Amino acid sequence: MRRAAAVTVALVALVALVALVALVALVALVRVAPADAETLDLSGFRHERALRGIHGGPALMEPDGPLFAGARPHFGDLRVLDAEGSEVPWRTAPPDLRSPPIRRSVSTMRRREVGARTEITIDLGVRGIPVDEVLVSSATRRYERRVVVSSSNDGRRFRRIAVSRISRFGGEKHPAIPISTRERFLRIEVENGDDHALRMIEVRAIGHSRVLLLEGGHPGPYLVLYGNPSIPRPRYDFARIPVPAAELRRAEEARLGPVRPNPDYVPPGPRPDTRSFIARHDDLVTAALGLAAIALGGAGLLALRRPRRSSEDDSRPRSRPSG
16 A cells, blocks of 8 residues: 555555646746737837828829938838737838938028028928938129038037039039938038129038838828837848839828827836736746645655565564553
8 A cells, every 4th residue: 555655655656747847848938939920019109190092002202301300320220010009011122212302391491691601401300301412503694612511410510421512503503412420411612703792592401312112011090100219120120131023012101190198108117027927037937836845756756766675574463662
């Protein structure tokens, strides 16, 4: 009977050991689960906007000033969610789908004369808006002058980014001045020499199209999220695989809605850890399970190795104390 009990204990210990090993393996699998299976954490995005005009096919989204200003350069923090909360992959649109050059909105324009120079400063309202060309024109009938273009984010300290010449004579006008900046302020200095200052100078800031192509086949409307300084840049197969020409031809223009604060946004700083105890202490739990498995296995082995009394010892009468 005692041997049967020992065997039972050993079997129970063995079953418990197998169960604990399986549980340890399950915890390990949870710990190494791929990030793609996780739900996107919305708490790091400061801004959200609705994107409408989606009818199931590929969509074109032209970024505007608020999107440039609130997102990281090259949209490294941009995420687009469909009506079911799934991410919609996006990529830069091919050149033939891009819009014509876009005139950037100017908040203010200020002109002043400084000696033999005319200084014009324009404020784009926010930083981050890409400007690729500057077009300077005047109502003066004939001129040919040197210009210096500078940029700044604070409106006080400017850095030179281009030197060119502007002209108008014989019906010909100079082309736009190529530049590359995302700073808020632009300053154009026209060197007049001994001539009168140019009349009615107009400055236009031009940006090339940076339209984005969104993958089709997702239910609308979409939600655009951005303003997250810590999230990695997205990596989609859609951005690397050529898009069939038939899909490109049916791409529709989507419309960005007004900027709204993301209700799920949590400012940077210490955040309460709302995960379960196992999720917060997975290493401790794994170690405890391993120790428990070792202990149970040892108990089973000890039960098997315990010496058994012979039947003669069991039948021998025990002596009573004398006295």
